[in-house]
Amino acid sequence: MSLTSSPKAVSSYTGLPEGWQIRISKSHNTEYFYNPTTQESTWNAPEGSNEDLLNSYVAKGLHNPAEVRVNHLLLKHKDSRRPASWKSESITRTKEEAIEELKEWERKIKSGEVKLSDVATTESDCSSHSKGGDLGFFGRRQMQPSFEKASFALQVGEFSPIVETDSGVHLIERTG
Known part of the structure; x- marks a missing residue:
């Protein structure tokens, strides 16, 4: 069987084929689909969409939330606004070292070797x-701008690319 004839994976959250997102049109104030x-x-x-699952997802309003819930893995570095954490009184790694370490965790998380929440319990700064990186629900303007933008751009079950803030570097998973 060739790769082109195999069906694409469908998100178990949104019902959309892999790579597709739901967005809101600013001019029409309604949903559209973007890859x-x-x-x-x-x-x-x-x-290739699962229309029943997609309709349920849209009906719940999960694609355009007033609040989101995320788990995150934060790795601080020596130039973070507070280069200390529960793990270390003085963090000395460079930003580049923190990014490389986070890339390795990202690879393991996305391959299914480990869960972000499990890694956050032992590795997050x-x-x-202690809650697996769970920040609970938060609305707009409650987090640093780059963290907020990344969190609200995700659909439930998706992971962000590496996000930089004044606190350090993050990997974010939207959970609600």
């Missing part, structure tokens, strides 16, 4: 480590 990899957009559900 950032191919830069395709459509008003109709893309081919945030006080949320």
